[in-house]
Amino acid sequence: MNILYFLVGCSVLMALVFLGAFIWSLKNGQHDDVVTPGMRVLFDDDEVE
Template sequence: MDILLFLIPMALFLGLLGLGAFLWALRSGQFDDLDGAAQRILFDDDEPPPGDDRP
């Protein structure tokens, strides 16, 4: 029963830490462009990447 005195505050701290990380990511623009990467993969690159010697 004494372990609950340790686990409950630890769980609340970790929950608040996760919420803080989510709010930081939201404010810093991590979720702004959700469709860009999904559409970018559909287009072919015209030039091979540098250092690629294949014909």
Template sequence: MNIIYMLLGISVVVAIIFFAAFIISVKKGQYDDVYTPSVRMLFDDELVKTNQAKNSSDPKEKSN
């Protein structure tokens, strides 16, 4: 029974260490996306075209 308490304590300590490492990496900007903004401009035209196509097929606009 003592081994269960020891393993439970160790697992909590390891979980706290991983959580602290995650918080530190987020604060240092490890998960900041620097690639997508440079590529997003290449796909802006496609987004505008699909939005215009959706708006032109709107039945409310045709009735006005």
């Protein structure tokens, strides 16, 4: 059962990675504007002239 020590460590580490990812995205401003990107994606690509 000693393997649990290792697994618990792994699970905490992985959770920390996800927390870090969230903090990074927050600091990076990815949550600042959650409306405009949804509208932007609906625009057509520029026509080739």
